[in-house]
Amino acid sequence: MNFNLDKITRESVKNLKPYSSARDEYVSDGSEMVFLDANENPYESGVNRYPDPYQRSVKNVLADIKGAPADHLLLGNGSDEVLDLLFRAFCEPGQDYIITLPPTYGMYQVLAGINNVGVTEITLNADFQPQVSKILETQSPQSKLLFLCSPNNPTSNSFDTKSMHDLLSGFKGIVVVDEAYIDFSNQESCVSQLYKYPNLVVTQTLSKAYGMAGIRLGLCWASLEIIAILNKIKPPYNVNQLTQLKALERLQDRAGVAQEIQNILSERNVMEQALGAIPFVTEVFPSDANFVLARVDDANRRYDQLLAAGIVIRNRTTQALCENTLRFTVGTPEENRKLITALKSIA
Ligand SMILES: *Cc1c(COP(=O)(O)O)cnc(C)c1O
Numbered sequence: 001m002n003f004n005l006d007k008i009t010r011e012s013v014k015n016l017k018p019y020s021s022a023r024d025e026y027v028s029d030g031s032e033m034v035f036l037d038a039n040e041n042p043y044e045s046g047v048n049r050y051p052d053p054y055q056r057s058v059k060n061v062l063a064d065i066k067g068a069p070a071d072h073l074l075l076g077n078g079s080d081e082v083l084d085l086l087f088r089a090f091c092e093p094g095q096d097y098i099i100t101l102p103p104t105y106g107m108y109q110v111l112a113g114i115n116n117v118g119v120t121e122i123t124l125n126a127d128f129q130p131q132v133s134k135i136l137e138t139q140s141p142q143s144k145l146l147f148l149c150s151p152n153n154p155t156s157n158s159f160d161t162k163s164m165h166d167l168l169s170g171f172k173g174i175v176v177v178d179e180a181y182i183d184f185s186n187q188e189s190c191v192s193q194l195y196k197y198p199n200l201v202v203t204q205t206l207s208k209a210y211g212m213a214g215i216r217l218g219l220c221w222a223s224l225e226i227i228a229i230l231n232k233i234k235p236p237y238n239v240n241q242l243t244q245l246k247a248l249e250r251l252q253d254r255a256g257v258a259q260e261i262q263n264i265l266s267e268r269n270v271m272e273q274a275l276g277a278i279p280f281v282t283e284v285f286p287s288d289a290n291f292v293l294a295r296v297d298d299a300n301r302r303y304d305q306l307l308a309a310g311i312v313i314r315n316r317t318t319q320a321l322c323e324n325t326l327r328f329t330v331g332t333p334e335e336n337r338k339l340i341t342a343l344k345s346i347a
Contacts, residue, residue, distance in 0.1 A: 003199040005225050008144055008173055013089050021236040023053050051241040058244050061251045068191045072221050074230045075239050079205045079218035084111050085230050090144040091117040098145040101130055103319035108147045123320050128155040130163050136170045144173045151181040154316045154327045156287035158187040168197045176201045181289035183209030183261055191221050198223050209261050212250055215243040264290050268330045274340040279347050291329045299324040309342040
């Protein structure tokens, strides 16, 4: 393994002295103390105190659910914040670049733009799988992050395990595996590979399977060394108290979450079958996520027709390899029936 974390971390980040918050300087041991250290309003409202900067309670529950130790976890204001922290820790603006594999999640490119970091795009192959040797030949000391979105948005497939392993062992920068849709997949999470690959970062989110897009909670699993760097540069109170409380409440209801995922998977089946029977649908791609990508005769026209019927989907026709494709999120049984009725009436 030729991965050297020190060598790929930005000089300014290495030299940084982080802000020390009141809650960093005094960590409660549970005993009754009078807190006059943070200039808070003392009158109890449920949110008058600053939240735990390290979200210990939430992390402990997540560690239990995901089967990895809590100290390998960093939480952020959505995966978007977690991904942004990775750019700020490792990518020197105007100098370094990232590698993405289109068609994929648009935020990698946007975050690169915000951080003035270049993007090298290496399109997936015709089976929507990474071109491993091309990626490894393209890397340089300036290619700091490689984004593998698996299951991938918008193609909905998982990347094959051998390709992922070859990339993790051959890439000299950090490999970010975005597992936003992992709970809908048959594939095992890469979190179990953390000890094998020091350059692995796995991101997950409560926005999809856990049904909490509104609270903004993203997860980042990585080595203790990488987590320490990210903790140094994150805003001290980046996950607010309401989010932490709401997440804890939802995470207790494991059976409820599992049931919703089961319902979504069985509705995904229904949707795949129904789409396959629509005459203007030419291809339905197998899904490992909570959405279905389908190719149609004329994506722009079909998109407009569905909109007129009161149904909003995502037109992916401008994405690489995705000409004339539409992306359908799996809804409730009733929503899906409405979609199918509309598709039939348009056809
Ligand atoms: C939806 C999605 C996310 C989730 O982002 P959040 O900021 O956590 O809501 C992350 N990655 C991919 C590929 C997604 O599709």
